[in-house]
Every structure is written in structure tokens, then in C-alpha cells.
């Protein structure tokens with residue numbers, strides 16, 4: 001049998017999660033955020049699975065939007081970082097993309113173009129990453145409106161701390177946006193966390209990302225408490241089982257030394273597949289339905305798991321995250337976020353789609 005390392009992507013669950021985002025912000029449109037290859041899930045399959053229900057999509061850059069158009073996606077596509085050069089502005093016009101405009105240079109590139117482009121002015125409401133300050137926004141809006149190629153101007157911004165709904169900075173950022181109310185423009189503010197925790201930020205358009213993939217956007221909340229269903233299950237199997245005696249070590253750097261006679265399962269997945277090398281001993285792995293602790297270092301192609309207290313045989317399936325083990329829990333064990341784990345699977349992992 002071939003190497004069993006695979007990511008199983010449940011498209012039913014993806015659609016349910018989109019529906020939950022849409023129902024949570026029932027009076028807003030929702031663009032599914034599918035940047036970074038749909039958070040590692042395979043962008044065209046994900047976009048096709050959502051295209052009958054989504055109001056549109058959002059991606060980071062024009063290249064990602066081009067890939068969607070080339071894949072036959074006709075819905076609106078918002079480009080969150082906007083154009084990187086003048087040629088990308090032309091591509092946006094040709095492919096009917098919606099461009100975020102966050103700095104003056106992007107306005108220069110648009111100035112002499114013709115066509116009908118929807119633009120979103122990025123307002124820096126406090127994150128200080130991208131965008132125009134509130135004071136600049138009215139002038140930017142009137143400059144854009146004066147351009148031949150601009151057919152619609154809307155506002156968008158992004159929360160720095162939406163994963164902590166009690167953080168006062170969220171209120172501060174909302175106040176910064178409300179200062180612009182006299183402009184009477186539609187605005188978009190909510191990522192997944194704000195969709196689930198801040199109805200006052202839903203406004204005209206919401207931008208759900210991580211929640212579509214069934215991971216929790218809110219600190220201290222489990223995806224299942226939030227009614228989200230996991231989409232990716234990362235699996236492999238046990239390719240070797242052996243006994244180590246008290247005092248014997250396992251793997252690189254002798255990082256694990258058996259404190260008692262133990263049984264170690266070797267599972268065919270490693271950092272070469274995108275399983276995090278930073279996973280600490282004790283990170284859970286589900287083998288044949290039983291939670292067992294990772295031991296020793298993560299290798300490029302393999303991990304080692306202590307199965308002394310479980311019933312495990314050669315060939316048994318191992319789940320690294322997904323069904324029966326939330327990616328959020330694994331991420332916590334690796335001092336990272338579900339976002340990073342989902343995005344970093346490598347080419348070597350085979351993808352299998354359910355519910356296409």
C-alpha cells in the first residue's frame with residue numbers, strides 16, 4: 001500500500017460552516033475568505049463547493065484572484081491587499097475584481113484607467129498595518145470617485161484583537177469607523193471572530209475565513225461550542241511498532257528516554273508533510289480511536305507516539321487533527337494557531353475531497 005498520509009476535506013462541513021457565518025450575520029452579505037489556497041484546503045475545490053451559496057470571495061492578492069477566475073469562478077472577488085503594481089490594476093479591471101486601496105501609490109496606478117472597478121478604501125482604524133487614517137479617508141474617497149474607472153467606493157477595515165471580544169481595542173476601532181458615518185458609505189469590518197461575537201460590526205459585508213474551515217476564531221472557545229464542524233482531517237498510519245526498555249531513547253537527540261518499558265508506534269507523517277516540528281511531547285495523536293501522546297522529536301517523515309496504554313496494531317489509522325481531535329487543541333500544543341497548521345501542509349500530502 002502507498003504511504004497513507006492524507007488530508008480528507010469534508011465539503012459538507014465547509015458549506016455548513018458558511019451557512020453558520022451567513023446566519024450569524026443575516027443582514028449582511030458574506031464573502032468567503034479563500035486566501036492562501038483556502039487556508040491550505042485547495043482553493044478551487046473550496047470555491048466551487050461554495051459558489052452556489054456564497055455572495056463572493058476574498059483573497060490576499062491579484063494572483064490568487066486570477067487563479068479563481070481561470071478556474072471558472074464568476075462571483076465577486078475582493079483583493080484584500082489590492083494591486084501590487086499598475087499592471088495588476090489593469091488585470092483587476094479586465095477580470096472584474098474588487099480592489100482594496102490602502103495607499104496613495106495604488107491611486108496613481110488607477111488614475112488614468114478606464115472601465116468599471118469597485119474599490120474598497122482600507123481604513124486604518126488602529127491596527128497600523130495597512131490603510132489610510134480616518135482623516136485622510138474623505139479626500140481619498142473623493143479622489144477615487146473622480147476617477148473614470150471607479151464605479152463604486154466602499155470602506156473596509158480589520159480588527160487587531162477580534163479573537164478577544166472583551167478587549168476594549170475592538171470598541172476603539174469601531175469608534176474610529178463610526179467617525180466616518182457622515183460619509184454614508186457601506187462598510188465591511190468583520191472577520192470570523194467578529195461575525196460570532198460583535199453583531200454591531202457586521203454592517204454591509206462580512207469576511208469569514210477560519211470559521212469556514214471549522215476552527216475556532218475566538219480565544220478560549222472550542223469550535224464545537226461554536227457549532228463549527230471540522231473540515232480537514234489529517235491522517236496517516238502506523239508503519240512500525242516496537243518495544244523500548246526503561247532507559248532506552250527514541251529518535252533524534254535522544255529526546256525521549258523511556259521511564260518504563262514502553263511500546264512506541266511510528267506514524268508516517270513529519271514536518272516534510274507540514275506536521276509542526278514544534279509539536280511538544282504529549283501533543284495528542286489519535287490512533288485507532290485512542291488519544292496517545294507524541295514522544296521524542298518530530299522527524300521529516302515520521303513521528304513517534306507512546307502507545308503503551310492503548311491497543312494499537314501495525315497499519316492502524318492515526319489522526320493528527322480533524323475528526324476526534326480539534327486542530328485548535330493541536331495548535332495550542334505547538335504554541336501556534338490553527339491558521340498556521342492548516343496553511344502549511346506540503347505537496348506531499350494527498351488530498352481527498354468528500355461531498356464534492
Ligand SMILES: *Cc1c(COP(=O)(O)O)cnc(C)c1O
Pocket residue numbers: 033035080158190191192193207208209210211217
Ligand atoms: C484573512 C482576513 C480575513 C478572514 O479572517 P479570519 O480570522 O480567518 O476569519 C478577513 N479580513 C481580512 C482583511 C483578512 O486579511
